[in-house]
């Protein structure tokens with residue numbers, strides 16, 4: 372797109388990028404703090420890429436209510452949407468045929484008193500609270516580019532609309548406006564486009580460890596009434612994850628005989644055939660799940676990456692004219708599989724920094740850095756410290772000999788145990804992590820058993836679904852006649868190197884069948900990449916897991932993407 376195109380310019384005091392729990396909590400808290408201090412609330416705008424607020428929100432989800440209590444103390448009276456308060460929780464170890472119940476629920480999986488929620492519904496409710504405070508929310512506004520003046524963030528550019536698949540302007544072309552703000556709060560969720568641009572331009576903001584991720588696949592099922600247990604929360608580990616692949620599952624009962632089930636697969640898997648969608652489908656073949664789902668039907672499907680790295684993977688929370696909140700700043704407790712409460716808290720901490728900046732009319736890094744002090748004094752920091760070395764210890768599993776099977780996980784388990792008794796330290800002061808894709812092995816390094824993972828489940832499309840059928844339950848829709856929003860920098864690598872070296876893992880790690888290798892029209896015996904961008908469910912896995920790091924997830928036209936209602 373020609374950079375000389377004329378764009379409308381909007382000006383605002385505070386711009387929140389992403390309409391999620393962190394940004395909405397931040398905007399709500401900022402208005403409340405201004406009222407408490409008797410200062411005029413700034414002009415605020417929340418922009419969101421989804422067509423409606425909440426439609427791109429997906430989480431398990433069991434929420435610790437601590438932060439919502441602080442944000443809206445009478446949240447229950449105000450109709451906060453939740454399904455059940457958790458009354459029973461359990462932890463199971465899965466083998467292929469058996470489910471072995473732990474006699475005690477490990478503290479990481481203890482959930483009594485927490486709330487089973489739909490994040491999509493919670494975000495819609497937060498948006499109502501924000502609108503009651505006269506905060507403007509613009510859905511269908513994807514921020515495609517972060518705008519800088521030197522190293523200072525000054526705003527964002529919204530994605531253009533009306534460009535055809537060959538890059539030509541259609542009659543309905545609309546240039547995305549620039550939104551200029553005194554301060555930009557980035558809360559785009561995990562692996563946000565603007566956050567990525569910020570961290571590429573200012574690598575000094577990176578934490579001591581790189582961010583590491585897992586992909587969570589979620590399905591909602593309507594089950595027979597006798598299989599529905601209100602207030603029940605179950606977590607599992609073990610099968611069907613491979614012994615050296617980080618993974619586990621959840622089962623949460625929702626209202627109306629619905630159950631949220633999900634499987635999480637680490638993107639630091641060594642096997643290029645590791646397939647988060649296939650793991651989810653295999654999981655449903657376990658006798659425990661077959662019994663739960665027997666006679667039921669699938670209602671929804673979706674996927675999203677989870678920032679698992681914890682405290683040492685958090686970037687600095689501020690720079691000139693910008694604050695980072697929520698999953699964009701790794702506010703997620705990967706050990707407990709919980710991030711909503713931390714996202715809310717991070718937004719509230721950002722609001723405290725913004726009030727100080729407003730009072731000084733100074734949004735420099737020097738003023739905004741107060742957010743780090745507030746964070747370090749908060750319960751969110753203490754919680755993050757308690758699991759600071761959780762995920763990084765998984766790399767030791769990769770180094771254990773294959774013949775040990777599930778015994779390969781012993782050093783990881785030992786670190787989890789040691790962390791409980793050492794306030795989160797575990798076996799080392801700081802376990803160094805590496806980027807997820809660096810763990811992927813070449814096909815030539817795989818054992819026959821590992822190569823066999825290429826074979827997928829025989830999907831019956833009743834209980835287990837191929838990717839295209841599953842995507843139909845995600846409600847994903849994209850204008851077909853637009854440039855791909857999956858930018859592959861060099862497709863010759865896919866054809867000439869990746870097929871041989873890694874077997875084109877994009878076909879496996881993408882849960883929506885976006886990437887397909889088809890016969891090459893000019894090179895006999897070679898394949899070329901075909902991108903079905905319209906299937907994309909915006910999980911961001913490809914942007915992270917590609918071994919050559921040549922895939923960039925960019926924003927499609929505003930409003931395009933999945934429909935995560937209920938999720």
Ligand code: SF4
Pocket residue numbers: 857880881882883884885906907908909910911912913914924
């Ligand atoms: Fe996820 Fe990328 Fe596939 Fe879209 S194309 S569904 S972001 S892996």
